[in-house]
Amino acid sequence: MSAVLKPSQIAPAIEIRDPAAVADVLDADAQAFLAGLHRRFEAERQARLAARRERQAKFDAGALPDFREDTRAIREGDWKVAPIPVALLDRRVEITGPVDPKMVINALNSGASCYMADFEDSTAPTWDNVIAGQRALRGAVAGSLSFEGNGKRYALRPEDERAVLIVRPRGWHLDEKHVLVDGERMSASLFDLGLFAWHNARALAEKDRGPYFYLPKLQSMEEAALWQQVLSHIERALDLPQGQMKVTVLIETLPAALEMDEILHALRDRIAGLNCGRWDYIFSYIKTLRGHRSRVLPERGQVTMTQPFLRAYSELLIQTCHRRGAHAMGGMAAQIPINNDAEANERALARVRADKLREVTAGHDGTWVAHPALIPIAREVFDERMPTPHQQHIGREEVIVGQADLLTPSLGTITRIGFENNVEVCVRYLAAWLDGNGCVPIHWLMEDAATAEIARAQLWQWLHAADGGRCPLHLDDGTVIDEALFDRVLLGLPSRLASQPVIGATRVPEAIALLEELSHRPTLEDFLTLPAYERL
Structure with a gap:
């Protein structure tokens, strides 16, 4: 370990629920490492959350989100992000899901290009779930993970047949109440990412597999810059090369959609792409503009990606990413197979095909699915329309998206x-x-x-x-x-x-x-x- 964060030099004034039961994951050195992250970054995290509240108060008072004047030079500048590692060049189909052992095995074996192991939206963060997820991912990285249930034994395929692992920690707004440092709850973001990196970063780096992360629910370039500081700090602590840890940022808040260039710039040494996190984005649109009656959305089934404000968001993301040398990832198909109704199942799958065709035609470099049965459908569409590993050559220079385009609500009932x-x-x-x-x-x-x-x-x-x-x-x-x-x-x-x-x-x-x-x-x-x- 380097002198930057040597566990033996940090008094881990840390309280953990049921420490004996989690000692295999949270030994003294891991605790000290996490305590160091909390002490170094908690004050800035709180400052970023306060800035969110201040900005929302302005929106509630009648202001509207807009592109920042103070960052115009970044948007208009001629710069690129660092080269994308080979393992992340072809991401045409990604699957996402929770971090229980069975899911981890099935997702890595699914035939998807990448698997986003999700500590956030698809995992209920009970202490047992969070710790079980860390154990499962540690076993997956080591290649030793297995699971027995329903009379079956689940085991990992050979490493070259597995999806590339990308981990999503919880967002900046969430705490981990089962871990207190100096009497304060630890950031769930720092806990999830920090503990995974502590156990797995070196092993993944040696395999040229990252570690790779998806960063959720950012609202500003300053929040992205905080992640940059955290990741650089961890790399120094673990004796990894700077920029070894790569990230993809989910653009799933309305404020972030107006700062995509700035977020890429803040993370330019390590960012691989942006993702259209469509469901959280719709939620954020409602939440951000909650005080604006003229921008009330119709029922959620009518708020599809063909609506003008969502199409503008998707096309701006593609244009921004490809201009900067980053991937523009599409959103998730939430459908699952309907086993007892063939006609209804075919209608659902037709909607998935149409959605993926829209994405690949627009210029996205890959897409998400929530169920393994949808992987062949998504892959077929992308294989047919995207013979290259990605579509960064499609610049979408014709796209012109302004503030009004991102704020125009859907029509509907x-x-x-x-x-x-x-x-x-x-x-x-x-x-x-x-x-x-x-x-x-x-x-x-x-x-x-x-x-x-x-x-x-x-x-x-x-x-x-x-x-x-x-x-x-x-x-x-x-x-x-x-x-x-x-x-x-x-x-x-x-x-x-x-x-x-x-x-x-x-x-x-x-x-x-x-x-x-x-x-x-x-x-x-x-x-x-x-x-x-x-x-x-």
């Missing part, structure tokens, strides 16, 4: 079915999440925290966009959208769910109570998982 579906998805997902499941199939869609957040934020906005009750929104049948309607739907939900298999069914009453509380509040809670985390 709010149906009774759409309103009731939002309520059902929120409750069912939240019940499953509280029960330890972060990735939940509901009505043949794979729901995670991002998709549930769309439903939850829409409900709040529809209820609170009424200008004090003077000008309420309406369903397409003329019914007023108000708290009475919401309460009736919520009250009738248990009987609707009684005949369905519901993951986390025993937590449904708790989920209903929490959704009711959050929806009636005068201010939209930033993230559903913040109050829910306290109940885990």
